[in-house]
Amino acid sequence: MTIKKPFENFLKNLRTASETAQLSDAALAGLEAPEAIHKTEVVFALDSGEKMTVPAYRVQHNSARGPYKGGIRFHHEADLDEVKALASLMSIKCAVVNIPMGGGKGGIQVDPKKLSKSEIERMSRAYFRWGTEQGIFGVNRDVPAPDVYTTPQIMAWMLDEHEKVLGFKSPGVITGKPLELGGSLGRSYATSQGGFFVLMKYLEKIGKKPEDTTVAVQGFGNAGAYFAEIAHKAGFKVIAVSDSKGGVACDCDSDAFDVNKLSAWKKEHGSLRGNFCQGETCDISKMKSENVKTVSNAELLELDVDVLVLAALDGVVHAENAARVNAPIILELANGPVTPEADEILEEKDCVVIPDILANAGGVTVSYFEWVQNRSGDVWEEEFVISKLKKVMENAYADWMKMKDQYDTSYRNAAFVLGVNRIVTTMKLRGTI
Numbered sequence: 001m002t003i004k005k006p007f008e009n010f011l012k013n014l015r016t017a018s019e020t021a022q023l024s025d026a027a028l029a030g031l032e033a034p035e036a037i038h039k040t041e042v043v044f045a046l047d048s049g050e051k052m053t054v055p056a057y058r059v060q061h062n063s064a065r066g067p068y069k070g071g072i073r074f075h076h077e078a079d080l081d082e083v084k085a086l087a088s089l090m091s092i093k094c095a096v097v098n099i100p101m102g103g104g105k106g107g108i109q110v111d112p113k114k115l116s117k118s119e120i121e122r123m124s125r126a127y128f129r130w131g132t133e134q135g136i137f138g139v140n141r142d143v144p145a146p147d148v149y150t151t152p153q154i155m156a157w158m159l160d161e162h163e164k165v166l167g168f169k170s171p172g173v174i175t176g177k178p179l180e181l182g183g184s185l186g187r188s189y190a191t192s193q194g195g196f197f198v199l200m201k202y203l204e205k206i207g208k209k210p211e212d213t214t215v216a217v218q219g220f221g222n223a224g225a226y227f228a229e230i231a232h233k234a235g236f237k238v239i240a241v242s243d244s245k246g247g248v249a250c251d252c253d254s255d256a257f258d259v260n261k262l263s264a265w266k267k268e269h270g271s272l273r274g275n276f277c278q279g280e281t282c283d284i285s286k287m288k289s290e291n292v293k294t295v296s297n298a299e300l301l302e303l304d305v306d307v308l309v310l311a312a313l314d315g316v317v318h319a320e321n322a323a324r325v326n327a328p329i330i331l332e333l334a335n336g337p338v339t340p341e342a343d344e345i346l347e348e349k350d351c352v353v354i355p356d357i358l359a360n361a362g363g364v365t366v367s368y369f370e371w372v373q374n375r376s377g378d379v380w381e382e383e384f385v386i387s388k389l390k391k392v393m394e395n396a397y398a399d400w401m402k403m404k405d406q407y408d409t410s411y412r413n414a415a416f417v418l419g420v421n422r423i424v425t426t427m428k429l430r431g432t433i
Helices: 006-021 025-032 080-096 117-133 152-166 190-206 222-233 259-269 284-289 297-301 340-348 362-376 382-407 411-430
Strands: 036-045 051-062 068-075 102-109 142-146 214-218 237-243 246-250 292-295 307-310 329-332 352-354
Touching: 006 025, 006 080, 006 340, 006 411, 025 411, 036 080, 036 117, 051 080, 051 117, 068 080, 068 117, 068 362, 080 102, 080 362, 080 382, 080 411, 102 117, 102 142, 117 152, 142 152, 142 362, 190 222, 190 329, 190 352, 190 362, 190 382, 214 222, 214 297, 222 237, 222 259, 222 307, 237 259, 237 297, 246 297, 284 292, 292 297, 352 411, 362 382, 382 411
Parallel strands: 068 102, 068 142, 214 237, 214 307, 307 329, 329 352
Antiparallel strands: 036 051, 051 102, 237 246, 246 292
């Protein structure tokens, strides 16, 4: 079994980029360690009246380019190592798309599926009250957003708690909020839309059309489901998708899924497989009528498709399974789904990995747009938001390709070099290195 080591993976990629860009020791040291690590134990009341205590974190990696920016996740694996890695990646990611924000990340190490809605609210408020009272969060200091198992509603509770502590309104302290509280149009699907724009530029480069492109999507949560919908509308052939309970694939050579039907299955049954299977018992006749076969998450990674979209969790493609990946293009909508060891294997296979720090940066870009709107008191139309996102992502794509050509390096390393150079330049201008 592969042991996840997200911060170590980040450091490997950072040091490779440092060697390529010939950074000084001081510059590398300035990026290796977060500027601040905040730890606490969040105590909140369960519906039973008993108290529950869970570890929680906020890591602030680098603020040279602007206030810290990054999501808050509720997950049983959201330990300090993971949160450090994600905060560090956010710094690079913001620099890659050239928005004036730094990198941060928050996490509560808990399984939210075991909590009621009211328990989650009390836990969320307790966490954000701690961060507000300690001066961690602030519209000009650290601006969180949703992440794994956090939602616009949770952001609303956190914002309300923040404003209660401050005694005045400050909607820009958090993004990914409901529209009624200052959220931005287009934010819900921004991660997927940004990844789609980058993928389209790459396919344009190699002369491949959407209608001739097959896609498999691992992860049918927010990012994966929206991406499948966007790709389907553009003419791509979505032939396999999966969620945490397994996946389904088209059982017909010329067929592709109607993604709207997939979404309906997920909504009605709670999982993609639930439309056909109860545990290990499946309705074979129903599967045949829909031209569907079941696949595991591991099997989906090995399907013969043109594009493999990784929209689940980190470390799913690793040294033990990378050689069995058949897709020539991987789009990383999740954070860190391909390990450095797997990168080496995939590169030998001429598999192009469009890295997370570019591919999924649409989310933080539109979060930045939301922050700008909150600070100015403006409200942008959805079409305007998406047109600005398209420009940011296509400019980042062009800058990424320039780094690839200039340094003759891997696609991931080119993205890291692009982000690292921008952060280091700013640190030099500030006189911190």
